[in-house]
Amino acid sequence: MNNSPYFLKPASVQSVMLRVLLALLPGIAVYVWFFGAAVLVQIALASVTALLAEAAMLKLRGKPVMMFLGDGSALVTAWLIALTFPPIAPWWLTVVGVLSAIVVAKHLYGGLGQNPFNPAMVAFALMIVAYPSLMSQWPAVGFTDFLPQWHAIFGPRQLDAITMATPLDALRTALHTADARATVAGVLGSQATFGNIGGKGWEWVAAGYFIGGIYLLQQRIITWHMPAAFLATLLVVSSGFALFDPTRFVGPSFHLFTGGAMLGAFFIVTDPVSGCTTPRGKLIFAAGIALLTWIIRTFGAYPDGIAFAVLLMNIAAPLIDMNTQPPVFGHKRKGDGRP
Amino acid sequence: MSALRQLFRFNGGVKPAYHKEASTTLPIAVAPAPTRLVIPLHQSIGGPPRPLVTTGDRVLKGQRIGGADGNVSSAVHASTSGTVLGVEMRLMPHTSGLSALCVVIEPDGRDEWMERQPFDFHAATPTATRDYLRDAGVVGLGGAVFPSHLKLNAGKQGKLDTLVLNGAECEPFITCDDALMRERADALLKGAAIMRDMLAATRVLVGIEDNKPEAIAAMEAAAARTGDDSIQVVAVPTRYPAGGAKQLIRVLTGIEVPHGERSTDHGVQCFNVGTAHAIYEAIALGQPLISRIITVAGNVGQARNYEVLFGTSMRDLIAPCAPLPDTDRIIMGGPMMGFLMPGDDVPVVKATNCVLVGSRALFPPPPPEMPCIRCGECAKACPADLQPFEMYWFSRARMFGKAQEYHLFDCIECGCCAYVCPSRIPLVDYYRFAKSEIWAREVDKEAADQARERYEFRLLREEREKQEKAAKLAAKTAAGREKAAAALAEAEKPARTPEEEAKHALIAAALERAKAQKAQVQPENTGDLSPEQQAEIAAIEARRAEIREQAKPHLRQDD
Numbered sequence: 055m056n057n058s059p060y061f062l063k064p065a066s067v068q069s070v071m072l073r074v075l076l077a078l079l080p081g082i083a084v085y086v087w088f089f090g091a092a093v094l095v096q097i098a099l100a101s102v103t104a105l106l107a108e109a110a111m112l113k114l115r116g117k118p119v120m121m122f123l124g125d126g127s128a129l130v131t132a133w134l135i136a137l138t139f140p141p142i143a144p145w146w147l148t149v150v151g152v153l154s155a156i157v158v159a160k161h162l163y164g165g166l167g168q169n170p171f172n173p174a175m176v177a178f179a180l181m182i183v184a185y186p187s188l189m190s191q192w193p194a195v196g197f198t199d200f201l202p203q204w205h206a207i208f209g210p211r212q213l214d215a216i217t218m219a220t221p222l223d224a225l226r227t228a229l230h231t232a233d234a235r236a237t238v239a240g241v242l243g244s245q246a247t248f249g250n251i252g253g254k255g256w257e258w259v260a261a262g263y264f265i266g267g268i269y270l271l272q273q274r275i276i277t278w279h280m281p282a283a284f285l286a287t288l289l290v291v292s293s294g295f296a297l298f299d300p301t302r303f304v305g306p307s308f309h310l311f312t313g314g315a316m317l318g319a320f321f322i323v324t325d326p327v328s329g330c331t332t333p334r335g336k337l338i339f340a341a342g343i344a345l346l347t348w349i350i351r352t353f354g355a356y357p358d359g360i361a362f363a364v365l366l367m368n369i370a371a372p373l374i375d376m377n378t379q380p381p382v383f384g385h386k387r388k389g390d391g392r393p
Numbered sequence: 394m395s396a397l398r399q400l401f402r403f404n405g406g407v408k409p410a411y412h413k414e415a416s417t418t419l420p421i422a423v424a425p426a427p428t429r430l431v432i433p434l435h436q437s438i439g440g441p442p443r444p445l446v447t448t449g450d451r452v453l454k455g456q457r458i459g460g461a462d463g464n465v466s467s468a469v470h471a472s473t474s475g476t477v478l479g480v481e482m483r484l485m486p487h488t489s490g491l492s493a494l495c496v497v498i499e500p501d502g503r504d505e506w507m508e509r510q511p512f513d514f515h516a517a518t519p520t521a522t523r524d525y526l527r528d529a530g531v532v533g534l535g536g537a538v539f540p541s542h543l544k545l546n547a548g549k550q551g552k553l554d555t556l557v558l559n560g561a562e563c564e565p566f567i568t569c570d571d572a573l574m575r576e577r578a579d580a581l582l583k584g585a586a587i588m589r590d591m592l593a594a595t596r597v598l599v600g601i602e603d604n605k606p607e608a609i610a611a612m613e614a615a616a617a618r619t620g621d622d623s624i625q626v627v628a629v630p631t632r633y634p635a636g637g638a639k640q641l642i643r644v645l646t647g648i649e650v651p652h653g654e655r656s657t658d659h660g661v662q663c664f665n666v667g668t669a670h671a672i673y674e675a676i677a678l679g680q681p682l683i684s685r686i687i688t689v690a691g692n693v694g695q696a697r698n699y700e701v702l703f704g705t706s707m708r709d710l711i712a713p714c715a716p717l718p719d720t721d722r723i724i725m726g727g728p729m730m731g732f733l734m735p736g737d738d739v740p741v742v743k744a745t746n747c748v749l750v751g752s753r754a755l756f757p758p759p760p761p762e763m764p765c766i767r768c769g770e771c772a773k774a775c776p777a778d779l780q781p782f783e784m785y786w787f788s789r790a791r792m793f794g795k796a797q798e799y800h801l802f803d804c805i806e807c808g809c810c811a812y813v814c815p816s817r818i819p820l821v822d823y824y825r826f827a828k829s830e831i832w833a834r835e836v837d838k839e840a841a842d843q844a845r846e847r848y849e850f851r852l853l854r855e856e857r858e859k860q861e862k863a864a865k866l867a868a869k870t871a872a873g874r875e876k877a878a879a880a881l882a883e884a885e886k887p888a889r890t891p892e893e894e895a896k897h898a899l900i901a902a903a904l905e906r907a908k909a910q911k912a913q914v915q916p917e918n919t920g921d922l923s924p925e926q927q928a929e930i931a932a933i934e935a936r937r938a939e940i941r942e943q944a945k946p947h948l949r950q951d952d
Contacts, residue, residue: 057488057822059808060728060756061409061565065770065815067763121761167764167816277769326767331780382800383403383639383777384652 067166070275071126077269078133078321081262085137088255090198092141095207096148097133103152104132111161127166131155134174134321138314138361139181140192142206142216147188151177171368172328178361190357194218195255219245221253221312223357225304237301242308253312260316267320279336280329281319285310287344295352309348313358318343322360328368334378335371342367398627401647403640405776406632407809409565409729411604416568416688416696421576423700424687425713430472430498430704431483431740432458437532438539439465443936446496450477453507455681458496461527462933467540468530471498472683472702474505486707486725486742490735494940498704509679514587519546522591522676529675530682530743535559535636535665536726538744541672544662545591552593554660557645558585558669560601560608561629561636564727567747569686570666572698574601574608578615581666582624584673589623592662596623598645599666602635603628633729634807638663640776652803667746687741689714691724691750701741707748708737716750724749728756729808763816771810771820777803781810785820788827793834796827804828 085093108128112119135151155173163169182189193203193216202216219227225248228241242248270276288309295303309315314322323329323340330339343363350359435441442459446452452471459469475498483495514522523542532538547553562570573581589597599616601609612626629635629644642661643649650656656663667685674680683703687710690696694715701710707723724731725745741748771781779800787796804824811820 056759056819057733057825058724058726058729058731059812059821060724060731060751062759062811062817063407063409063813065813066760066817067766067815070766070768070815118761121763125763127766165764167766275768326769331767331769331772331782379780379799380778382652382779382803384649384654384803385800 067125067127071130073273073275074130074270074321075126075133077266077273077275078137078263080265081259081317082137084259084262085141088195088198088258089141089193090203091200092193092203092207093136095204096136096139096141096143099145099148099207100132100136100152101129103149104128104135104156107153107156108161111157111165115161115165117165122166125166128156128160131160131173134317135177137317138174138178138322140189142191142193142203142213143188144209144211145207147181147185151181154180167327169327170371172322172325172364175322175361175364175368179365182356182361186356190219190223191217192220192223195253220357221248221256221308222351224248225308226351226357229302238296238304239300242304256313257311260311263316263320267316270320270324276320276324277333277336279333280324280340283337283340284319284323284344285315287341288315288348291345291348303352309351313351314360315347318347318360318364322364328364328371330371330374330378332375332378332380334380335374338374338378339367339371342370398625399647400627400629401644402630403635403643403776404778405774405809406634406640407774407812408632409812411631412566412690413568413571413604416566416690416698417571417607419695419697421572421686421698421700424702424705424710426473426500426502426504427702427705427709428500429478429706430475430500430702431706432469432472432496432498432704433483433485433740433742434459434469434494434496436469436530436538436703436743437467438537439463439467441494441940442466442469444480444494444496446471446477446480448477448479451475452477452498453505455507455509455683457528457530457681458498462936464527465540465543466527467532467538467542468528468681469496469703470530470681470683471496472704473498473500474503475500484735484739486732486734486739486745488732488735495704495740511679512676514591514676519591526672526675528681531668531671531675532682532743533665534667534671534685534743534746535638536730536744536746538742541664541668544664545588546657547591547593548655548657548660548662550660552595553657553662554595555646555662556585556589556592556594556597557638557642557661557663558597558599558666559636559638559641559663560599560605560612560666561641562605563602563631563633563636564729564731564747565633566690566696566749567688567727568690569688569698569746571605571608572688573667573670573686574605575611577670578611579618580673581670582612582615582619583677584669584671585624586619586621587672587676588664588669594662596625599624599626600629600635600641600645601626602631604631633809634776634805637776637805637807639805652800682743685743685745687745688747689750690747692717692720692752692755693750701745703740703742705741706738707734707741710741710748711737711750714750717752719752719754720750721753722751722756724751729812730806759817759819762818765816765818768815770813770815774809774813776807776809777805779804781820784827785818785823788823791830793827793831797831801827801831 105123105128109119109123112122132152135155136148139148139151155177159171159173159176160169191213197216202212205211206213206216224245225241248254267281271278289306292306292309296305323343330336346363346366347359350356350362434444440462442461445460446458452458452475454471454474456471457468458471461468478497478499480494480496482492485491485493512525523545526542527540531541533541560570560574585597599612601612609626609628616624616626627645634640635644639650642656642663646661648659648661650659671682684700686698687701688698689711693711694717697714699710723734723737725734726732726747727749731749765782765785767782775781783799784796784801787799801824806821806824808821814820
């Protein structure tokens with residue numbers, strides 16, 4: 055017989071995870087609309103791999119397999135990997151990525167709730183370091199024919215017709231390697247990959263993730279701190295530099311609506327296990343990720359920096375938490391405690 | 394008078410299903426006369442009262458059967474007239490299943506009161522009034538059973554701003570305060586006026602959760618009848634645990650009583666509404682605390698509030714409510730903070746505000762515990778603004794020092810964190826475990842310190858004795874030689890400079906002062922006692938030893 059409290063709110067880890075998956079659906083739908091069904095193949099592939107790996111690891115660790123398999127956390131990791139990897143990546147890239155996330159980043163660190171690093175971002179960072187070219191082949195916007203995409207995933211690969219540089223990649227390459235006269239405005243005007251505010255197609259995917267993020271806020275699964283701090287920091291830093299030198303630094307709408315910014319703001323940065331937990335800590339944590347993301351995007355060798363930024367801030371999370379403990383009831387004010 | 398006033402908020406809290414309607418459809422009933430009363434002597438915080446009766450004694454209703462042991466204690470009385478069958482160890486209404494000394498009374502059915510005399514507290518000194526309330530057995534009826542006379546003290550300034558009466562009653566299922574306020578508002582407010590006068594308080598704020606409109610209306614009407622503007626009934630938002638003393642004080646006055654301080658330091662004192670009623674009965678009617686209103690609810694055919702004599706068996710109390718056949722447990726208190734009873738044959742005591750009848754269907758066992766995912770729900774729900782998941786990590790890892798750094802002892806065990814946890818972790822159990830481990834270690838450490846001190850002192854004494862013996866021997870055998878050596882040493886010693894002399898004098902003076910201080914500090918507790926006081930201490934020690942002796946076989950059984 056248990057002790058008090060004797061009745062509990064109907065809440066579970068499973069329901070939290072399932073609602074996170076639900077919140078990803080609008081973004082996925084837009085993704086499929088603009089870039090084809092390949093991403094669904096990747097999601098299926100990642101999900102099956104994740105569940106098998108999760109089951110195997112639970113069995114090896116002597117944990118109740120069905121109880122943990124049903125918690126949905128492996129599926130969230132799998133979906134985030136499928137959504138951050140190129141949808142036309144070869145199947146084994148996704149499989150190896152998922153295995154590194156579930157086996158190494160999650161279970162070798164103690165399983166659910168114990169991992170110091172965001173598993174999906176560990177997978178992304180590992181794969182982009184190991185296979186930079188495969189991780190940079192993205193489908194062209196509007197080219198939604200399924201068969202060539204299927205071949206890209208399962209072979210034989212014929213990529214020329216269906217790939218296109220991502221907006222971030224295109225801009226970075228143009229600004230870094232082309233002649234010194236290249237300007238942001240010139241580059242953005244010259245290539246088909248750029249849309250009205252961010253990347254063509256990508257800006258609408260980002261909008262889909264934003265809607266999902268609002269749902270997560272409404273469901274109180276995440277708090278406002280991290281998305282707000284992340285987006286605000288990215289906005290302020292990119293605006294500041296774009297005002298300072300608009301020929302070399304791209305403006306805020308581009309940063310917010312390309313790459314993984316929206317997905318990151320609501321679904322990746324907000325991972326509770328590997329992030330900060332105190333209100334002030336969450337603000338610092340997410341702002342740090344945004345700042346590092348901007349630095350890596352602008353000066354680094356990789357097109358998007360969110361994965362590295364998240365992993366770097368994961369390391370700092372315990373220290374930030376320790377130094378941002380909120381005041382406890384009765385410890386807030388010196389003196390008579392009147393408001 | 395009711396008034397719109399600014400309210401403040403505390404962070405966190407939860408809104409569980411309240412289940413309060415079932416027990417408020419019928420008025421308060423008097424519980425059926427029990428065939429036997431088992432009245433525990435120790436029903437309050439503080440020292441256990443000493444038994445004043447022995448087997449075979451005839452007692453009257455309201456007669457004192459347990460005398461307060463010192464000032465931090467509270468008397469216990471016979472709940473009805475009858476014969477004392479014994480003073481013996483009986484199972485207590487506590488999860489531990491431990492027994493304690495109880496007076497067992499067989500009622501004679503005449504329910505014959507002892508002589509009752511109202512107490513004129515206006516004519517009495519405050520100390521006399523407090524002694525009277527101590528001997529009338531009045532304790533806090535919100536559940537903490539802290540002796541009320543100790544709290545009816547106006548504090549450092551000799552007066553208070555606010556007397557807060559706690560009628561929030563935030564725990565699900567419990568409606569005893571609700572029923573009391575609906576039916577006995579006038580008497581309750583008379584008690585409140587007495588308390589206000591004793592505390593020299595300027596105003597009385599009665600805080601009632603706004604899910605009790607009938608109680609609020611009844612109290613407002615009663616407050617209007619007093620014609621006393623200093624008494625205000627305030628509806629507070631319904632949110633568990635709004636009835637926590639610190640939370641209610643915060644909501645009503647905005648004052649957040651700082652850690653380690655008393656609310657009286659900030660001009661506020663807080664009592665349960667039931668306590669105010671008990672004080673009215675004790676002062677105005679001369680009746681000691683022998684019964685209280687108790688909610689019987691949960692897995693029963695008819696939930697209801699009863700006026701119950703202390704010592705009545707819970708089994709007898711719930712019988713008229715028709716507990717359903719799948720009943721599998723009795724909980725004392727509510728579902729959020731209540732305690733599982735070791736059986737249904739335990740007595741009702743002053744701390745019993747609710748007897749909650751439970752079943753597997755009503756309170757299903759929690760699903761298996763999952764790992765913490767640090768989602769922070771617990772921190773959002775915590776009314777003490779703690780980080781429950783951090784305390785959980787450290788409690789679980791037995792890193793009790795770290796758990797204390799995260800303010801483990803500011804936890805009020807309200808259960809909000811465990812209530813919202815999606816991983817179904819019994820968080821409060823971990824805190825209870827950590828707290829008891831820390832207490833146990835402190836006791837162990839104290840014992841070890843004492844033992845070490847004793848051992849070191851013995852070594853010191855032995856060493857000193859050895860030296861004294863050696864010195865005597867040396868003095869006997871070689872007095873002359875020693876004298877010569879000493880003279881030689883003196884001669885060889887260089888003379889001190891005046892500065893050195895001054896320094897030495899200073900050091901010697903400081904040492905002397907320290908010694909004097911130590912000597913002054915020492916006797917504060919034990920010295921300077923009159924022979925009567927010393928005799929009293931000896932008597933108390935003897936009684937304690939006796940009770941310990943009596944408790945021993947029972948304790949061993951439970952080990």
